[in-house]
Amino acid sequence: MRIAGKGLTDPSVPVGFRFDGRDYVGQAGDTLASALLANGVKLVGRSFKYHRPRGVLTAGSEEPNALVEVLEEGGQRTPNVRATVQELYPGLAARSQNRFPTLGFDLLALNDLAAPLLGAGFYYKTFMWPRHFWEGLYEPLIRRAAGLGSLSRQHDAAAYEKAYAFCDLLVIGAGPAGLVAALEAGRAGADVILADEDARMGGRLLSETLVLEGRPGMEWVTSVLAELESLPNVRLMPRTTVTGAYDHGTYGALERVGLHLAPRPYLPRECFWRIVAKQAILAAGALERPVAFENNDRPGIMLASAVRSYLNRYGVAPGRRVTVFTNNEEARRTARDLMAAGVPVAAIIDARPHASAVEDCPVYTGATVINTRGRKGLSHITVRHGGGEALIETDCLAISGGWNPTLHLTCHRNGRPLWNEALAAFVPAPGAVPGLEPAGAAAGIMSTAACLASGQRAARGALEALGRKPAAIRLPAAEDAPYVIQALWQVPHAPGLWRRAWLDFANDVTVKDVKLAAQENFVSVEHMKRYTTQGMAPDQGKNSNVAALAVLADATGRSVAETGVTTFRPPYTPVSIAAMGAGGRGTGFAPQRFLTSHTASVERGAPMIEAGLWYRAGYFPRPGEADWRTACDREVRMVRERAGVCDVSTLGKIDIQGADAGRFLDFVYANTFSTLPVGRVRYGLMLRDDGHVMDDGTAARLADGHFVMTTTTAAAGQVMRHLDFVQQAFCADWDLRLMSVTEAWAQFAVAGPRARALLASVLDAPPDLPFMGCAPVLVHGVKGRLFRISFSGEEGYEIAVPARYGEALFRDLLARAEVLGGGPYGMEALNVLRIEKGFLTHAELHGRTTAFDLGLGRMISAGKDCIGKAASQRPGLTGPEREQLVGLRPQTEAPLTAGAHLFVPGEEVGRAQDQGYTTSVCYSPTLGSWLALGFLKNGRARQGEVIRVVDHLRAVDVLCEVCDPVFYDREGEKLRA
């Protein structure tokens, strides 16, 4: 019921929307909740467990009841949207959730009849047996009955953002204290961010009829905001909830960028901000709390402050005949505001015995509401007062149990709040988060005048810490009434199976549940929380936390201060995973690294395989080839018989220069490099200091004090980090410079009996390189490098040119190779070629293998120290008990799998009998057989034995002969040809 002339919404801009399939009209400036109330819709949801009818309780982000699904075209929907936060936009479509089949007639309301069975801990007690029923039956049933909204199960294609911001001062909350703080600091020249979770700044001033400096409070708000907007050093961030306080002045914040509008392309729905602030002021205000009494959860029962918000901000009377139930002076403003707006107030029920009775309506002092009536909406309340009981007809009960300062952020770094008896509330502990100062109601300061002064004080403190002079703004005159409260948490009710007084509306936790927890010895507040689930719903106990622990304190005979409070953790309000992970969907998850040969490979139909961040060609299919194996077998034969070209630019390349370059390589490699002649390449094995192998690769000496090292693709980053560490930690005074050049060069392997002929056709003056030689070359006039190294076992070269020429050279090499009967080969063939030759990759260098295990123990030079040498010789890292690298060849044609385990034939196949495992397998077209590399206990001494290879997951059980890991050209004649 809209009240003409009241509120900040715009009646000249009607906004059409849908709720549960019915069309309504609201006004610009409405939330979904205010628009529903204006249309007389009170029943908006069903409760979590008992499916009780529920209405709007609050007017803010702490709302426990009015959670809805927002629907979009195409079936997309967002569940658990708080109707009190969702701004109205034309065409907004929403529906209630957690009901079946409809909100008005919910079959699961039967749960309410079963309530005596469903109290705290019922999961733990009821669904104990039989055990396997839990996953199959109980849990799905419970999840269906007790629930929140449902997911669309569609991919959410909408845009989300993450962003960083920096400022001198972050002011959290734009009520009176926050506005003053921002103005003081802004005028003083500090870089200020003012963030407020509401769409409109002003805090409680938007919802009250307060007077500042003799004029309506809104006038002051408008003028302050106008000045703040005009200051270039102040950034206003409305619709932005600061959700967490983290180390070193970092704050997380969620901004609703596009959620108040119909979806539009590229406009993010939400943005997750990481704000770094030198100083921060928490001016987040306070949250009003309900009182627990019997049947206090009916639609129409609302917080008193929310009633004032709907009345004063949205011009909506939430009822036709309102009652107010309070334990403090402030909530009585509700009755006065309502009467001033012409809304009848049936009674004020003030729990304080000596409260005044000045309003022009019945006032019951020392009285409490003991019960309510009305199935889908409040119709009557029963009041107990000094003279007995009274039944009062009312459709809206405004309740206030006092206020809890919004101190959550001050606890995010393990701070514990302090109990304040006068306020009957927790207040922030001083200095709980370094650099974060609470102000205004968040600090337990309740009058408007005191809030304004507190905001200024906090800003001045921040300015001093920033080394700035205060601006000395003049504060407007404002009300300074004392906050008078008498604690009231619950109104006791008679025992009875179906009699309940709610504490946590969101999770259906009642006073009885908390008492039961205490009775069953869950007396720690953390245990009570987990046993009853109080505070574990989306509102995270904002409406129920303090009252629940006061009830627990009472039940256990302790004070609230002794009972303590549960831990507040980020986020303050729910944050969608999509916002936190913004930018990380699909290919945004990690950078894609593309080779210079990428386009040419794709043009040839090569499937691109992810290798780390790189995309490498898997194989190059030819017309008529049925599958990858056919192409791979052909490419292997092509390299063995003709010539193949493969892009190997992904290998890490590190430029090492300086007089101590050789000495450095001696230290980081197990073998010796200082003796390597210029123009030669050597295979190197790199260890970790714990004696295990880190990586292998080659280093070429280009000049006396100049090497270029190659690493494996997988370990390129790790090796660079390691070399930087060794240099900076142990060789800082050596003459040595390291530089990654991986990206600068495009490098192609050219391998096969015709490799030399192929190269001769692209090089201006082909050098006659020996095996493991290197030389500078001119490639069609471009300066490049040629290395005679092989990862295939054939005569092989790697030719490198500056990356800008990579694509051109790749295409040229392929065209020329094809003339010679060769062509490109991909990762699959590369892998087969190296397995046939027994060459290693990180399948074998997996971090738990030693040089000894790999048969490379003798590479560890005896004549010098190196990283990993001492540990590599410790007992346990060498010897017959180690699993050692072997080749395995099946006795049949059965395929093998990597990751299979090895057993002695005839022995039991079990963990205790495990002899080792396979690491790499392939079908070798060269040898016409499956091959495997693997690690076998004492394997080198067991060549010729038959071993059983078992992989239960993939149904492999094959007998293999143990052999040398080099299956092909053991003498290396081809390499040296």
Place this chain on the structure above:
Amino acid sequence: MPKLIAKTPLSGLWPVTHRDLSLSEVALDRITSVAPFRGQEKALAKALKPLGLAFLAPNSFAEKAGVRLVWTGRDQAFLINAVLETPAAALTDQSDGWACLRLEGAGAADVLMRLYPLDLRAQVFAPGQAARAGLNHMASVLMRTETAFELLVFRSMARTAWAEIAEAMQHVAARRAL
């Protein structure tokens, strides 16, 4: 004799423009990493003198007659678009290892502060300043000139960097259209 055709890291992509905000590739002729050998700082200064440049303080760059020197690490800088020959420093050709992107126009800092966890406010990161920092998950060198941001990223990742900046530009532009 056949000739190898050179391609820039972002060849084939057209500049992305949203009103006055624009992203484009800058073709750099040459990048050399310059790392003075131990005790050779003076000799290097002498070698740089003809270019009108001096070795730099961290987080800065200097430019003279189209030649730029940018700090990239301890005892290390990138010399852009000039030839330097000196035994005083380890010189490594990096010309083809990096792509250079330029983002210019109002709101450029807003776009980059969606990808860099860096304080790019003008009073903190002023023209002439440089930073080694991660562009989302990618290593980069970021520089602010009087009119634009210029950034170097690894050649292989240049297209990802481009796509991520272009996406952030779309978001910023959509916000501004509100």
Place this chain on the structure above:
Amino acid sequence: MRLTCPLCGPRDRREFHYLGAEEYLRRPAAEAASAAWDDYLHNRDNPAGETRDLWYHEAGCGQWLLVTRDTVSHDIRKVELVATLKGGAK
């Protein structure tokens, strides 16, 4: 979390790679007793309070940093370049 790199200035923690305790700087001599190597490789304190550990400014300047910090208050007390530690790392 933020660390102030002595070269690059204050930076977000996502630019850094964590290695482990300061002990990694005290590499024993090659011929040291195996107990010394065991301490170097494996034995670590887990203090509630001040600790010193090694971080690599991977997305930044590529320098290894020795960070003195408090595991209780999360204060960062000091950040030093490993390469210029007085008296060297050993």
